[in-house]
Amino acid sequence: MTILTIVGARPQFIKCAPVSREIRKHFKEVILHTGQHYDYNMSQGFFDELAIPEPDYNLGIGSNTHGAQTGLMLIEIEKVLLREKPDLVLIYGDTNSTLAGALAASKLHLPVAHIEAGLRSFNRKMPEEINRIVADKLSRFMFVPTQTAVRNLVREGQTDGVYNVGDVMFDSFLFNLSRLDQTKVLKKFQLQPKEFILATVHRPQNTDNPNVLKELISALEHLHEPTIFPIHPRTRNLMEKYNIQVHADSVRLVEPVSYQEMIALEKNARVILTDSGGVQKEAYFAGVTAIVLRGETEWVELVENGWAFLIGDDFQKLSGLLSRRIEKKPSSKSLFGDGQASRKIVSVLSTEM
Numbered sequence: 001m002t003i004l005t006i007v008g009a010r011p012q013f014i015k016c017a018p019v020s021r022e023i024r025k026h027f028k029e030v031i032l033h034t035g036q037h038y039d040y041n042m043s044q045g046f047f048d049e050l051a052i053p054e055p056d057y058n059l060g061i062g063s064n065t066h067g068a069q070t071g072l073m074l075i076e077i078e079k080v081l082l083r084e085k086p087d088l089v090l091i092y093g094d095t096n097s098t099l100a101g102a103l104a105a106s107k108l109h110l111p112v113a114h115i116e117a118g119l120r121s122f123n124r125k126m127p128e129e130i131n132r133i134v135a136d137k138l139s140r141f142m143f144v145p146t147q148t149a150v151r152n153l154v155r156e157g158q159t160d161g162v163y164n165v166g167d168v169m170f171d172s173f174l175f176n177l178s179r180l181d182q183t184k185v186l187k188k189f190q191l192q193p194k195e196f197i198l199a200t201v202h203r204p205q206n207t208d209n210p211n212v213l214k215e216l217i218s219a220l221e222h223l224h225e226p227t228i229f230p231i232h233p234r235t236r237n238l239m240e241k242y243n244i245q246v247h248a249d250s251v252r253l254v255e256p257v258s259y260q261e262m263i264a265l266e267k268n269a270r271v272i273l274t275d276s277g278g279v280q281k282e283a284y285f286a287g288v289t290a291i292v293l294r295g296e297t298e299w300v301e302l303v304e305n306g307w308a309f310l311i312g313d314d315f316q317k318l319s320g321l322l323s324r325r326i327e328k329k330p331s332s333k334s335l336f337g338d339g340q341a342s343r344k345i346v347s348v349l350s351t352e353m
């Protein structure tokens, strides 16, 4: 059986690393990279660090408006699918690369497997929400990470082909945590364990309006606490465009870091401020509280269990929250499976295909 894997954006490289490793023990895999992310530290760096096999195809689509980016992907993915004739197309998460993969494959009557299926924010202004809904509707296999995701699909009438296997990001986190030197990473960034804040921001609702972005940066400065902020290129570009600068020495903007550096920073942060989906979960894997710079989350179990606090764009709440003791003791119960999601996915495909 040949599986054609479609990836394109940073979190998809991280998700596909453990799954690819497992797939290749049993099946032939062809990797297609849409080129949605292309800077070395947003793309190739992860292939090198995580030993992901080089993509067989890189479409080089790059950045564009949603319609143009997705449309160009559709045209090019279709050509590859017609040439490779895979038995299954594998898509991850909720980006425009996910959507284009689902559409191109299902129009050619190729079965689609969606990893990280069933998530909903119930906010259709998020491009990811549209991408997820369409991807799930078109998928024959929906590999979901949580019981909440199962419920979301059932509510939408999707019960066949749903498998709660846990979260492949947990597989990735465990695999890499055991292989990295945390002290070396802290030394590189001149940080002391539990004496800094880690921040990431890239959602359009926080970056695209200059007033919101300015207020967010100013709120970080007013915390007066060492803050390391690996900056997503979207955010960097918009800060340049709007001429927003960081004045406080406590807030250190750095280029996007590697995955292993990122999980070392997560593990040692006092608290994590983020609007990222993946980083919210990794905060929990690392046993660190996340303050989520969004009004809602797909990962509701984090909020229900006191691991994440949603503050939307009310950034004034930050200093009050941070002055409280918000550290939690990790519980033995895992909210995202047992770190064996990749193996379970491949096992389902082996029996069901």
Ligand code: UD1
Residues within 6 Å of the ligand: 009, 010, 011, 036, 037, 038, 039, 042, 063, 064, 094, 095, 096, 097, 127, 128, 202, 233, 234, 235, 237
């Ligand atoms: C995309 C996904 C989002 C995901 C995120 C992960 C969609 C709609 N959005 O958002 O779900 O959470 O990736 O990081 O698919 N840019 C560069 N270099 C790069 C990549 C991007 O400079 O290598 C800049 C460009 O200015 C580009 C902007 O970042 O216009 C946004 O990139 P894009 O891929 O469109 O969306 P993300 O915000 O990265």
Ligand code: UDP
Residues within 6 Å of the ligand: 010, 011, 014, 200, 202, 230, 231, 255, 256, 257, 258, 259, 260, 262, 263, 275, 276, 277, 278, 279, 282
């Ligand atoms: N990440 C990384 N370097 C960084 C920032 C994030 O390796 O500088 C990793 C992070 O550990 C997580 C993933 O990127 O695994 C999250 O991706 P992102 O926040 O871009 O997207 P989202 O998860 O919100 O879709």
